[in-house]
Amino acid sequence: MVKITALQKRYGQGAVILDDINLEFEKGEFVSLIGPSGCGKSTLLKLIASLSPVTSGSLVVDGMTPENAREEMAFIFQEPTLLPWRTVTRNIELPLEVLHTKWDKREEICARTRKLVGLDHVPDHYPRQLSGGMKMRVSIARALSLSPKILLLDEPFGALDEMTRDRLNEQLLAIREQQKFTAFFVTHSVAEAVFLSSRIIVLAANPGRVYQDIRVPFAYPRSAETRESPEYQRCVAEVTKVLRAVNPDHP
Ligand SMILES: Nc1ncnc2c1ncn2[C@@H]1O[C@H](COP(=O)(O)OP(=O)(O)OP(=O)(O)O)[C@@H](O)[C@H]1O
Numbered sequence: 103m104v105k106i107t108a109l110q111k112r113y114g115q116g117a118v119i120l121d122d123i124n125l126e127f128e129k130g131e132f133v134s135l136i137g138p139s140g141c142g143k144s145t146l147l148k149l150i151a152s153l154s155p156v157t158s159g160s161l162v163v164d165g166m167t168p169e170n171a172r173e174e175m176a177f178i179f180q181e182p183t184l185l186p187w188r189t190v191t192r193n194i195e196l197p198l199e200v201l202h203t204k205w206d207k208r209e210e211i212c213a214r215t216r217k218l219v220g221l222d223h224v225p226d227h228y229p230r231q232l233s234g235g236m237k238m239r240v241s242i243a244r245a246l247s248l249s250p251k252i253l254l255l256d257e258p259f260g261a262l263d264e265m266t267r268d269r270l271n272e273q274l275l276a277i278r279e280q281q282k283f284t285a286f287f288v289t290h291s292v293a294e295a296v297f298l299s300s301r302i303i304v305l306a307a308n309p310g311r312v313y314q315d316i317r318v319p320f321a322y323p324r325s326a327e328t329r330e331s332p333e334y335q336r337c338v339a340e341v342t343k344v345l346r347a348v349n350p351d352h353p
């Protein structure tokens with residue numbers, strides 16, 4: 103689904119941000135990117151999403167250049183970035199409106215994705231009437247309304263409290279059981295990365311490069327109970343150790 107070969111990235115004439123990245127991802131993988139601040143995690147997502155150009159090397163998304171694969175991807179940022187004057191429903195349907203999707207189809211998709219994220223009871227609420235977790239669910243629904251093959255998420259739950267984050271993690275996996283997308287997820291939380299991912303890429307900084315490519319050994323579906331399993335806890339401990347090796351500041 104995504105193939106990265108000898109990729110290098112600089113912004114303008116600046117320093118090398120990502121150097122000699124070689125990675126290949128299959129359809130349906132859930133990939134987390136972790137590593138110290140500034141190592142280039144967001145940059146890598148932006149390159150895949152074609153929000154910034156590759157400097158050298160190659161990046162192929164579903165057999166195409168990232169630019170040509172744009173319609174297959176949706177991006178979720180840390181801030182939900184909802185329009186305050188639009189209701190939950192009207193925020194979710196925004197991308198479809200931009201694409202001039204017919205209104206009956208729009209209604210149908212919107213109702214389905216709203217239900218998928220558990221916001222069926224507040225279709226007409228405005229963002230100011232929603233909790234942080236609910237706003238993020240609107241943002242997820244808005245991205246899913248495009249039925250992306252690839253979902254790119256840059257620390258989407260970083261600003262939420264731990265319980266809300268755990269619940270959203272479970273919901274995200276449940277949604278993925280229904281809408282089979284390939285996910286690229288940036289986080290600073292090892293526990294979150296292990297819970298969600300089939301694979302974790304640990305990046306080192308200066309320049310950003312792949313330090314370790316870790317397969318998470320347990321199967322889907324995963325649930326709240328997964329967090330209690332010794333297997334999960336062992337994996338969190340192992341990945342934490344790897345992250346500490348590239349980031350001495352990591353707790
Ligand atoms: N648009 C830009 N122009 C110039 N330099 C940039 C730009 N965006 C990012 N950088 C630089 O690229 C490096 C990597 O930034 P990036 O945002 O990808 O890191 P990150 O791993 O996502 O960090 P964090 O964990 O803090 O979000 C940083 O040194 C940053 O200053």
Ligand SMILES: [Mg+2]
Nearest residue numbers: 143144145288
């Ligand atoms: Mg970042």
